[in-house]
Amino acid sequence: MTTDQKISRREVLTAGLAATGSVLAATTASAVPAPAIVSSQPNIAGRRFRAWVSQGEGLDRTKLETLTMLPITGRQVAVRTQAASLCYTVSSDVLGLPRGAFGAPDLAHQLHVPPPSPQYEEFRRMALIQGHGGVGIVEAVGPDVRRVRVGDRVCVSGTPQCGSCYQCLRGRADMCQFLGHQGPKDLVALATRDDGTPVYVNSHIGGLAEMMVSFEEWVVPIQSEAPSHLLSMVCSCTSVAGLGCTVSQTLATIGPSASVAVVGCGPLGLTAVQGARIAGASIIIGIDPIRVRREVAQKVGATHVLDPNAEGDHLLDTVREITRGKTDYLWGGGRNWNASGSGPDFVVEAAGANRAKPMLEDGPDPTGLLPMQQAYLMCAPGGHLVTTSLPVGNISLPSGTFSLGGRSQHAGQAGGMNPMRDIPRFVALLDSGQFDAKSLATTVVPLEGMIDAYREVLNRTTIQAHIRLSA
Ligand SMILES: [Zn+2]
Ligand SMILES: [Zn+2]
Incomplete structure (x- = not known):
């Protein structure tokens, strides 16, 4: 009798992972054991870091502030940002433009643009780090995180993938159920101002800061030594959508x-x-x-x-x-x-x-x-x-x-891409030279230069702008 005959299919189904685990232990005894998954939470709470925080109205609604990290828990992942791409979609939120400006003052009125939703107004009132993801190094993980470990280079993706919802399982991870949990009530404060005001991140991702705190559903480990700003292009929303709709072949x-x-x-x-x-x-x-x-x-x-x-x-x-x-x-x-x-x-x-x-x-x-x-x-x-x-x-x-x-x-939300399958593919296209990111990376600035770089994005005088905090 072979090892896998010792346990019936019914037992596997009823006992679940515990039963399959015993079979795997018996059948893979000669294999190299997988390294233990280490949950680690170094002294992340209390750490000081700089972030562009947006709040309220007006052209100066986004300011560079020094914040204090809160503890992380559960499936949260704290990432030290190396680079992030500046997405046109949030340019008006960062630069404080009135909604629906379009460069023509009367146009919003002529087009009958509806008034802002209560959710939009609530986001405007919150202290929020904007951004649509980026690339960085994991500094701490909550005790329930399995996907990444401390020290991993990771992409904080603009699109989550839980891997267990109906959409993920039917091959449409771009429509993962977690997408519906990014409203004002779903956000978790990652830091506080010195006066105690909680500070949140846009869509659980952020990016315009020295630290990103997300949930593991939004984090994808990547293996690449490429410059951080070029990696941030194939990791965050914009190029991911362009490569997703042409290369992923989901749609x-x-x-x-x-x-x-x-x-x-x-x-x-x-x-x-x-x-x-x-x-x-x-x-x-x-x-x-x-x-x-x-x-x-x-x-x-x-x-x-x-x-x-x-x-x-x-x-x-x-x-x-x-x-x-x-x-x-x-x-x-x-x-x-x-x-x-x-x-x-x-x-x-x-x-x-x-x-x-x-x-x-x-x-x-x-x-x-x-x-x-x-x-x-x-x-x-x-x-x-x-x-x-x-x-x-x-x-x-x-x-x-x-x-x-x-x-x-x-x-084409995210071009139909499947983050855990496709972001490593996009990174490989960058590493092999098939995807020319350098020709698109026309503005690269340190964190302090973010506002000026975003004006270039808004004016369309650059193609893709990035903040780069480290190589
Ligand atoms: Zn975006
Ligand atoms: Zn899902």
Whole structure:
């Protein structure tokens, strides 16, 4: 009788981990024992650290302060920040812009932007460290943490993955149940001001501080010696979404030699251009009003670039012409059934609304709705569209095309990536040189330079800005 016959399947199911543990102990006696998982909580409580704390209203709502760490417990992980990327989405929260400014004072009113939600108002009142994650070294873990250990280099991801909810188990970790537990009441203070005010972190992640405190669901161990600011790019929200929608293949697959269009070539779009190249696309069209961004798109993989301002109403025709097959006729292997039926097999939409008027070339629509409509309509029948940006207002589409056009639209929160599976993959793409992060990392500043760097992000005079605290 072999060892695994000594215990029935029913016993395994009823006794659970204890029973399987005994089987594993018996069958792996000759194997090298796994190192013990060490829960460690050094003197993290009481430590002083610097953080950019946002609170209240006004252009000076974010200030560099020195705080005192609180103890951690349970599944919490304390990480010494090495670098973080500055995400455009929170630029107005960091810089204190009125909600819905868009660089045009009357526009929010004209668009009937709804008033801020009570939750938004509550976030504005809290003392909050902003940021969408970063990279660093684990300094302390709560007693229940299994995923990482003290001393590990880790990514604090913009998206959690618990591994046991329905979404994680069905292969949609980008929709993990933990995403729904980031409201004001869910946050746990990580530190206090000298007057005792509790200080929290945005979405359990933060990043604009010398320390990040998260839960293990948001933390991914990584094995890389790459510079911290480049790692922070493939760890936090922006490039993760760009690589997620093109490389992860959760939402849709870019087939060999596919044609791809990327609408909006900011840091997310320029990452998607690279992901399309890595995935084997033969035609990659980068579309952006900013000349410098189009030049970078060509450098990192775009075969064609288009300026939506110069193309005007002809943008879709030009894209269709680029992607039209050479044998596009009956019995010739053609793929399109009418003039408007051609287009890219795969479209990534990454334009979005202006938080302020850019200091470089502005696009045709500050709400971001027009680029999203164009992205949908330029997609070929049978093709896939991943939308990643945050326009303002409601999108309208021709209903016939919506039902009969054969396009599949996918919502691209984190590009559909699975953090524990894909972030190590993205790190490997960085380490192997397949993902060119250096060409996108156009601003790198120490912690003290964060506000000036965020103004560059808001003005769109940089591509991806980072704070770097250590190498
Ligand atoms: Zn973000
Ligand atoms: Zn989950």
